[in-house]
Amino acid sequence: MSKKMVTLNELLEIKDFAERVTLVNKHGNLNNQITHVTIMEGPDLHEWVTGGEFVLTTWYAFSKSPDLQEDGFKKLAPRISAIGIKTGRFINKIPLKILQLADQYRLPIFEVKTAVKFRELVQTITSEIQNYQTNMLIEVEKNYQKLIHTSLNSDDLASLVNVLGNQLHKNCFCLNHEGKILASWSRRGTRKQDFLDWTEKIKTGFNERIYTDAGFFINELHIFECYARSQLIGRFIIVAEGQLTEKERLIGQQGASFLAIKLWDHYETLQKTVERFWKEIKNGEIKSGEVIAEKLANLGFVQQKAYNLILFSKGSHNISNYLIDRFLIEEEKFYILLCSSKEALTSINIFKKYNKEQNKIAAAVISPEFTELERIKEHYEMSVNVIRLLYKLHISGVRKAEEWLPFSLLMHCRNTSEYNFIKTTVLDKLQEYDRRYQSSLLDTLSAALRENSLEDAAERQHIHINTLRYRLGKIKEITQKNYFKMTDRYFLLLCIMIQRMEHEQL
Structure with a gap:
């Protein structure tokens, strides 16, 4: 069993630390995890921290501008794990209002004695962090060896997810590039419906995701993307309230890498099937609506009452990440989305929001609605002609194909x-x-x-x-x-x- 992450409770048990500082507020959370220690002076301390810090300061900046200290501390407190303030140099005592704010945020404040050198505290804290990291890396390496062994002896995705779940002791699961669950590991009491609900939360909340240095998260869902040959082919998700530990983040990254190897075979086979089907459509080899519907059903597409085709230009290359669980076909210059008329509006709104957020200059063409699948080739060719026209005109945004048909016809004449x-x-x-x-x-x-x-x-x-x-x-x-x-x-x-x-x- 590896050593747990370094917490303030553990630091207080170390003589070299406890003799140099005094805990001065009552309601600080001593279970806060310390990932690194930093010495900082300046009224904008909050702009330079990333989480997990034990901040050491003489309070010099705020001693010169006391009117800034409360606002500055409010911005800093939620972002760090603890703060040590030296007294006897620039301030004689820690301001009462700062102590009250610290209790409000449950941030431990330590008074550092005047004679104590910051480097002594840095050495003590860093030594504990390095000890933890060494043990953590040893355990992560053991997990890596288990993943290699499992990967070599089984083609089953579930086997890899089981190894990851047993290491994490948290609900986790793997999605393919279409957003479908391929494998999962669950804690006792977790229902199958919970995984379906989490998957739906990823689809509906994708635009509200928050990036981290290892992936991104949506509420309690920590998501690691699986890439192979620069192509997103799946996702590995860990369910956990709050931030993941460093060990959990490393295991998540390891899991995504190993799962990507297994997912690639599944992805490549499916893509070849889709490409073959689409080539048959374009070449006119398949003309029957019933045959088209049957082949689409085999690819997981649910038959609809009415359809639209939407062509997205490759200037919107990442749009595929936003349209998970959609029937998306990739061509050289654009993506083709076949969807119900109801889904078309949702997909167009996603495209508009993506372009605005990412400052992308891209075009999308939506075909007229059609009810007979045998007309899919006709609507595809019509939309292709229009999007090519938009390219030449350097026109971006969403356009209806039928509004540009007169120009398209003239191009042929x-x-x-x-x-x-x-x-x-x-x-x-x-x-x-x-x-x-x-x-x-x-x-x-x-x-x-x-x-x-x-x-x-x-x-x-x-x-x-x-x-x-x-x-x-x-x-x-x-x-x-x-x-x-x-x-x-x-x-x-x-x-x-x-x-x-x-x-x-x-």
Whole structure:
């Protein structure tokens, strides 16, 4: 059995420590764990601690600015394990208000005697910490050897999780990249439903996760990610209230590394199956909706009443981490998500929040809703054409594919005789007129086509309605196309779309 972590109770049993300090408050938690000791002076002490510190100070900064001490101590107290304040140099006694605040935060305060050198305390405390760390590393190394032995003698993920659980004595479990439980170890009294609830908490609380130096946590769930070949393929979770000990963090990291080796085979097999299925869809080898539904069911996808496809550009490469338990397909330049119409809104909101948090410039295209799975290829090709168009336009954010279909269609018609006819007989003539007379016929036409009424268009152009009507008449005179005639208006709309395409050099 390894030595427990260093606590203040254990330090007080050491003569060299107890003779040099005096505990001066009544309600400090002497079970606080000490991971390192530091000497600090300055009103911003709280900005330089990371947790577990025994802070030593002469209170010099606050002796010069006593008005800052209470606020500074309130920020410092929750972040450290103990503080030792030397008296007789810059302060004669520790302020009463500081003692009261320490009791409020249950932070032990030690008065350090004037003659005591800080290096003497540092040596005593550090010696105990190093003793603990040596013993802890020996035990972690033994656990490492057990993991190697288990890994070589069994392909079963559950065997590895059992080794980890027996070392941790805490509920723990392994998820695959889709967020499904593959193996677990439970303490007595833990229900199967508890693991399902914890898994759901990871899915719903992923955006509120808090990072640590070893992974991240969501409430009581400490999560270690399993990577192989730069790909996230699973997660190992330890259930524990509060912070993990250093030993537990190391075991968690070891577990994630060993589990990643086993998870890779599972991940690679599943990805190859998905890729083969998707290739069959794209090549038209599978056309029957029933066959598609059956293959999706074998891949774990639940049939829905209505579907959407969403394409996420690779500028949002980490979006896959946020869409666990989703049917996500990876291609060279984007991810493809097949989901129910209800899930589509949730996924788009996740994408928007991710882009905002990570300051990412990325695009997402959502296909029209469809109910027949045999139309999946059609909606995929439609969305691909639109997202490629967005790439060329350097447009980011979420876009509906159907709103960009006219531009996509024109892209396919480019350099045809029909396309060139509209460009030369309408667009080129209007551009030449605007250039020669410094007018705004094309801008006016664009506004008239875009707004709900001519009055709205005139207001947008900051001109009188009669001026707008005059310009539309001038357009008819130049192009022989009447804005107020339905077929001619479609012709003029195509002209404005071609103008934009030519301007953007699509």
